[in-house]
Amino acid sequence: MHKISLETDIMDANEEFARENRDHFKAHNVAVVNFMSAPGAGKTSLLEKTIARMKDDLRIGVIEGDLMTTLDADRITALGVPAYQITTGSVCHLDARMIHNSLHNFDIEGLDLLIIENVGNLVCPAEFNLGEDLRVMVFSTVEGAEKPKKYPVMFHETDAVVLNKIDLIPYSGVSLEELERNVREVNPEVDIFPVSCTRGDGLDEWTQWFTERISALRGKAEAASV
Ligand SMILES: Nc1nc2c(ncn2[C@@H]2O[C@H](COP(=O)(O)OP(=O)(O)OP(=O)(O)O)[C@@H](O)[C@H]2O)c(=O)[nH]1
Ligand SMILES: [Mg+2]
Structure with missing residues (x-):
């Protein structure tokens, strides 16, 4: 009983910060995407x-x-793109308050796209709304085709699933078809992109989808502000 009310308070407070974040993002016409995955x-x-x-x-x-x-x-700033690191200590996910606080130090003025890379964790990040517009989940195919069924929360709470490391499939014995089937079972509407970041497979299709979604989001925000 006590536990339930504490959880409700935490989630209510998170929703309040998420709402404020969303208003702030809208005011800056910046599209915001939350990337989540296991470590x-x-x-x-x-x-x-x-x-x-x-x-x-x-x-x-x-x-x-x-x-x-x-x-x-550091890996992101090496690309010439501004990045701000939140170190959570022992907390296994980002929450809306952490994002809210980081916006005091990280200027989003003039940005078109703000990407948030969440803490590596296959469950908790999906439960915390950050005020984002879009969610992308990355899954490493070598972890097993059955994982969407065992850990459905994040697969369910995302707009796209990127199935990474397909270059390792021949060594892992995982069936990509079975994995895709299991993702669809949990989330029939989700867009799925098999890719290999190291070899480059599938990155054109993924980037095209992502670019189109970002421009649709920004177009919608612009139309709403006219
Ligand atoms: N073989 C293979 N290795 C990959 C691929 N993509 C990433 N890796 C490797 O996987 C490891 C982890 O990659 P990261 O990009 O750091 O993963 P991450 O999800 O950001 O990790 P955390 O932020 O620590 O949760 C690195 O050694 C990468 O080089 C891929 O497509 N194929
Ligand atoms: Mg990382």
């Missing part, structure tokens, strides 16, 4: 590839979430 599935690798392809056309900024280190933010 090491390839979020930063996908961001590196995606940003390199989009940064000449869009002004991009990145907020990185990790328990420790600025390693991921």
